[in-house]
Amino acid sequence: MAEFTTLEHENLNSVVYGALCDALMQGRFQPGDRLKIRDLAEQFGTSVTPIRDAILRLANDEAIAFRSPRDIRIAGLSENRYREIRAIRVRLEGLAAETAAQVATSADIQAMEQILLENEAAIKDGDRLKGTQLNQAFHFMLPRIAGLPVLTTILRRLWLQMGPHISDAYLAGGRAMIDHHYPVVEALKRHDPTAASMAIVDDILLGGKPILDRIGGGSPDAQPSV
Amino acid sequence: MAEFTTLEHENLNSVVYGALCDALMQGRFQPGDRLKIRDLAEQFGTSVTPIRDAILRLANDEAIAFRSPRDIRIAGLSENRYREIRAIRVRLEGLAAETAAQVATSADIQAMEQILLENEAAIKDGDRLKGTQLNQAFHFMLPRIAGLPVLTTILRRLWLQMGPHISDAYLAGGRAMIDHHYPVVEALKRHDPTAASMAIVDDILLGGKPILDRIGGGSPDAQPSV
DNA sequence: ACGTCAAAAAAGATGCATCAAGTATCTTAT
DNA sequence: ATAAGATACTTGATGCATCTTTTTTGACGT
Known part of the structure; x- marks a missing residue:
């Protein structure tokens, strides 16, 4: 039915x-x-x-x-809430990356590399808006390649909550955001699920550091749930 | 602010x-x-x-x-979509179980055991509605104990999508649903995050088997993402 | 200047009328 | 009797009036 x-x-x-x-x-x-x-x-x-x-x-x-x-x-976003969102993203984007690594076609990988290319240009131009959009586009590419629409919807909702809080912190991180994207694409090329998952987790935790610093006090990650 | x-x-x-x-x-x-x-x-x-x-x-x-x-x-629910929801639940409820195992108080554990007790009674009485509700209450207890409100919201939404599709399959599984709940509580008692996560994953995959059988053809789990 | 309080303005919630588009029913010609 | 066309009905979308409560504002007294 x-x-x-x-x-x-x-x-x-x-x-x-x-x-x-x-x-x-x-x-x-x-x-x-x-x-x-x-x-x-x-x-x-x-x-x-x-x-x-x-x-x-x-x-x-x-x-x-x-x-x-x-x-x-x-809506506001407390440090605890942001940490929770980050922990959820680690699990879900990890799943997306694993699945994507198994099924990615060469066209998929080309599309991701295209995003990286444009993102580099946006950073060079100091185009904050475009950089933000391309960063998001990169992250949403994984569940799309993986064919996980439910997961996409969940992530979109999380980003809706994060959106108003990441804009200022974005440029503060410099190249931190895009640097961690390259290992993801490399892992997808090698069809290595574990490496892809670890790479995207690195990006979420390390690349997202400036966001946490802005929201919370930037205290060390003492939380057990990561 | x-x-x-x-x-x-x-x-x-x-x-x-x-x-x-x-x-x-x-x-x-x-x-x-x-x-x-x-x-x-x-x-x-x-x-x-x-x-x-x-x-x-x-x-x-x-x-x-x-x-x-x-x-x-x-809304309808295709087999693929159900599998995706299940894979997401595995990740998210796994996270909830891990965190809950680390922070659960004796009062939390007592509350869970109380749910199990009532669930046993509901099964004995053949009270389908109550059984469904108590099963859900058990699953939502984990993110509540873990203090993860965002995760709770996500799971609630997933259950909203599953709700119309699990009612018939519930009794078909017999005790399958509650049997896997006991190891979860045991793991929480021992404050063993890994065991708690594995136990709830077992429940989702094995206890949820009759639901999958009803929705899809009941084919073997060949999907990589679990 | 500053805090307090009351009047005025604002704002979301609710209800309802109307619209457009689809669905069902009825009529009528063959 | 059947089928095509016309008519009436259903239904969600949109717009708008009104209601109640909140928020703002400004006058007043300290």
Whole structure:
């Protein structure tokens, strides 16, 4: 029974949701920023209904929070919560990398190398926005190659929560973000699941260090769960 | 700045969402069942707005799908998708079990044993609904003990998708579901993270076998990702 | 200047009317 | 009797009015 192909009916609410997701992932919102339904409705040129729909979905994603009944804001991110998200990403992106290493085609690998190339250019140009986008594109390539749509959705949601918190810390890390990407591609080339997993874990933990430093006090990773 | 306590403003939409979530988790919907906003509005005694809000959230959770522009139905679950969900659960509940084993108090363990006790009784009574609920309660206890709220949310969403598909298969497995729970508690008692993780993985893979048999053809687990 | 409090403005929640598009039913001609 | 076309109905999407509560603002007193 069943197996519905999720054909996206481009509702207005989906359009608004997509636009807000992009904005969140690109760091165009700051934590604590307030969202007003009527203001957004005016910006998007719609009534308040599709905006409310999109806001509700984002709240369901825990990307935005209702601080009080009439106060919608970009959600905060405590150090503990960020550590939890990181631990989850380690497990899930590890799974994605393992699976991807087993099934990656040469076209897949070429696509990843293309992203790395463009990412280098973005870093050289100091294009913060493009760098952020390409970093995300790299990470989302793994579950896509692995053919894991559920995992992709989960990661997208986690990134929605991280988005407003990584923008400032991104450039602070310099090349730290992209340096760890090369071993991932190498492992995929060799079809080595274990190496691919270890490489992406390194990227999450080491490359993500500046983010943690910004959110928390930058204390050593004493947490057992990694 | 930041760190908003997610205080649930008991909106009507939250009430409806919670009720529908419960219904889904308890297997009170069948895959392909159609949902009608106006009908639900009448059942809940509200206008259509809070119902739409709740439906939209469930669609965002991918628990329900819009088959066509005016046709809302309980989502289907392909064998591949179920396998993916299972692989994700293995990783995430494994993480939860490891962490829980490190921090579990005697009160935590007592609570888990209490669930097992009630679950035994439910099986003896042939109370399918209660058995399903207690099985879920057991699984959600681990991330709760571990103090991993993000992980809890992810698992809840996965269960929302599985709910309509496990009800029938539950009793078919007989005691298979609860048998694998005891080693988990034993591992928690010994504060043995590895054993706890392995035990819960066993439960997911072996205890969940009848579900896979029902959804797919019950073919051997040839998939690499487990 | 600063804090307090009340009036005014704002804002999300809810309900409802209407729209467009699909579905079912009925009519009518063959 | 059947099938094609027309009509009526269903249904989610969208827009909007209103309600209640919150938030803001500004006057006032200290």
